Amino acid sequence: xxxxxxxxxxxxxxxxxxxxxxxxxxxxxxxxxxxxxxxxxxxxxxxxxxxxxxxxxxxxxxxxxxxxxxxxxxxxxxxxxxxxxxxxxxxxxxxxxxxxxxxxxxxxxxxxxxxxxxxxxxxxxxxxxxxxxxxxxxxxxxxxxxxxxxxxxxxxxxxxxxxxxxxxxxxxxxxxxxxxxxxxxxxxxxxxxxxxxxxxxxxxxxxxxxxxxxxxxxxxxxxxxxxxxxxxxxxxxxxxxxxxxxxxxxxxxxxxxxxxxxxxxxxxxxxxxxxxxxxxxxxxxxxxxxxxxxxxxxxxxxxxxxxxxxxxxxxxxxxxxxxxxxxxxxxxxxxxxxxxxxxxxxxxxxxxxx
Amino acid sequence: xxxxxxxxxxxxxxxxxxxxxxxxxxxxxxxxxxxxxxxxxxxxxxxxxxxxxxxxxxxxxxxxxxxxxxxxxxxxxxxxxxxxxxxxxxxxxxxxxxxxxxxxxxxxxxxxxxxxxxxxxxxxxxxxxxxxxxxxxxxxxxxxxxxxxxxxxxxxxxxxxxxxxxxxxxxxxxxxxxxxxxxxxxxxxxxxxxxxxxxxxxxxx
Numbered sequence: 001x002x003x004x005x006x007x008x009x010x011x012x013x014x015x016x017x018x019x020x021x022x023x024x025x026x027x028x029x030x031x032x033x034x035x036x037x038x039x040x041x042x043x044x045x046x047x048x049x050x051x052x053x054x055x056x057x058x059x060x061x062x063x064x065x066x067x068x069x070x071x072x073x074x075x076x077x078x079x080x081x082x083x084x085x086x087x088x089x090x091x092x093x094x095x096x097x098x099x100x101x102x103x104x105x106x107x108x109x110x111x112x113x114x115x116x117x118x119x120x121x122x123x124x125x126x127x128x129x130x131x132x133x134x135x136x137x138x139x140x141x142x143x144x145x146x147x148x149x150x151x152x153x154x155x156x157x158x159x160x161x162x163x164x165x166x167x168x169x170x171x172x173x174x175x176x177x178x179x180x181x182x183x184x185x186x187x188x189x190x191x192x193x194x195x196x197x198x199x200x201x202x203x204x205x206x207x208x209x210x211x212x213x214x215x216x217x218x219x220x221x222x223x224x225x226x227x228x229x230x231x232x233x234x235x236x237x238x239x240x241x242x243x244x245x246x247x248x249x250x251x252x253x254x255x256x257x258x259x260x261x262x263x264x265x266x267x268x269x270x271x272x273x274x275x276x277x278x279x280x281x282x283x284x285x286x287x288x289x290x291x292x293x294x295x296x297x298x299x300x301x302x303x304x305x306x307x308x309x310x311x312x313x314x315x316x317x318x319x320x321x322x323x324x325x326x327x328x329x330x331x332x333x334x335x336x337x338x339x340x341x342x343x344x345x346x347x348x349x350x351x352x353x354x
Numbered sequence: 355x356x357x358x359x360x361x362x363x364x365x366x367x368x369x370x371x372x373x374x375x376x377x378x379x380x381x382x383x384x385x386x387x388x389x390x391x392x393x394x395x396x397x398x399x400x401x402x403x404x405x406x407x408x409x410x411x412x413x414x415x416x417x418x419x420x421x422x423x424x425x426x427x428x429x430x431x432x433x434x435x436x437x438x439x440x441x442x443x444x445x446x447x448x449x450x451x452x453x454x455x456x457x458x459x460x461x462x463x464x465x466x467x468x469x470x471x472x473x474x475x476x477x478x479x480x481x482x483x484x485x486x487x488x489x490x491x492x493x494x495x496x497x498x499x500x501x502x503x504x505x506x507x508x509x510x511x512x513x514x515x516x517x518x519x520x521x522x523x524x525x526x527x528x529x530x531x532x533x534x535x536x537x538x539x540x541x542x543x544x545x546x547x548x549x550x551x552x553x554x555x556x557x558x559x
Contacts, residue, residue: 213498238400259493259506290505317518324522328529
């Protein structure tokens with residue numbers, strides 16, 4: 001496979017501020033060449049998801065999404081936009097492609113994997129009049145893939161479906177498929193550039209990009225939202241918004257920016273128009289593994305201390321602090337009464353000496 | 355009359371005590387401001403508070419490293435490290451004294467088991483604070499560590515909860531210190547304590 005784009009240039013393109021240009025548009029000619037030269041096929045499957053990640057990908061308008069899907073990415077199957085349906089989709093577009101390209105195709109997974117009731121909560125097709133559950137489809141073809149690209153927080157870390165109480169027992173892909181390289185592209189939804197860029201990397205170079213400790217490509221997820229926030233100066237000057245719509249840093253309103261990793265503040269959404277904080281919302285930390293298991297509009301969550309009772313860290317601190325102050329006051333009173341401190345002490349020590 | 359004095363705290367113990375004390379007090383004050391800048395208006399801006407907080411974090415980190423090194427080299431560790439079996443056995447007599455059930459307590463060595471427990475806990479708490487603090491300070495450097503602890507929000511809660519533990523134990527420390535006698539407080543400045551200062555009775559052997 002010959003590529004004109006060096007890896008260094010590619011990473012620079014992906015990691016750099018991409019607000020002014022379209023990553024997909026820039027990559028398209030190189031990708032077309034790679035696909036024409038026979039890049040591995042890509043299969044896209046969906047589990048317990050809201051299809052939001054797919055919709056986000058469709059938001060790539062330049063070049064036209066039709067071109068992205070058919071020429072830029074050698075996408076053989078996508079549940080929402082492929083014409084194939086029924087046996088044609090399951091047998092020909094998924095299983096046959098997987099079997100004829102062992103360890104030479106990339107599997108994109110969108111959505112978590114429901115494990116409860118033997119996977120029956122997510123049926124994706126039919127196999128000889130028996131329901132084909134997503135869990136089986138994923139284990140069948142997942143182990144044959146060269147690498148699995150987890151698009152969205154659900155497939156990467158469990159996300160919304162796996163959040164407590166999790167009645168369908170949803171699990172991230174990493175809990176189901178072992179021994180296959182995984183790339184997590186979290187986000188709720190992920191930015192189209194993160195998805196196109198990750199697919200471009202695996203197709204152009206045949207291997208997965210450099211990942212951080214949570215399995216995310218470093219080229220997109222190395223920055224901290226808080227450190228690059230447009231409202232950062234407010235934070236430094238201690239100007240804090242008390243309600244939405246006010247000027248100021250939104251930390252007190254529950255912004256998760258200080259520990260959320262992504263580059264949305266530079267890349268921006270909807271072809272570089274705006275981003276979460278830009279339109280007055282807080283960062284909800286949608287690219288982090290614990291998302292959405294935290295209160296989105298509160299700084300620190302309440303902690304359960306008993307049945308139907310939850311307290312904040314501050315309440316615990318104040319109660320313990322008051323108890324300590326009371327204890328000290330009580331002990332002080334005891335000390336004075338027993339004469340351990342105060343005027344009686346001098347006499348006592350004399351007694352001891354005598 | 356000049357009282358005969360003996361050394362209680364070496365110069366190094368005093369230096370580490372006061373640098374760590376300044377660092378911890380400043381970390382607590384700036385920490386509360388960083389936690390609730392709206393209601394704890396002690397500093398002019400987040401910039402000031404954070405700069406002090408991070409600078410003091412380094413002071414405390416190296417203070418703890420230095421204090422641990424000193425404790426090992428000067429064989430001071432035996433005075434301050436809580437020994438689970440021996441020191442727990444000594445606890446009842448100490449508690450009786452503090453609860454006014456006994457007039458005096460046996461001689462325990464330099465520190466009583468309660469002090470040893472508190473100082474050992476402070477070492478553990480300080481190490482936890484340093485680890486969680488640096489995770490929050492440089493999130494992209496300690497990503498894997500934050501994952502092990504359950505994510506950044508959990509790290510934040512641990513960091514904040516231990517801060518309250520420090521506040522409470524420092525209150526107890528300062529109170530008991532003053533209540534047990536001014537010479538003890540003085541000794542942390544001068545290093546010396548009167549030779550006849552009462553540290554509990556020696557059990558008849």
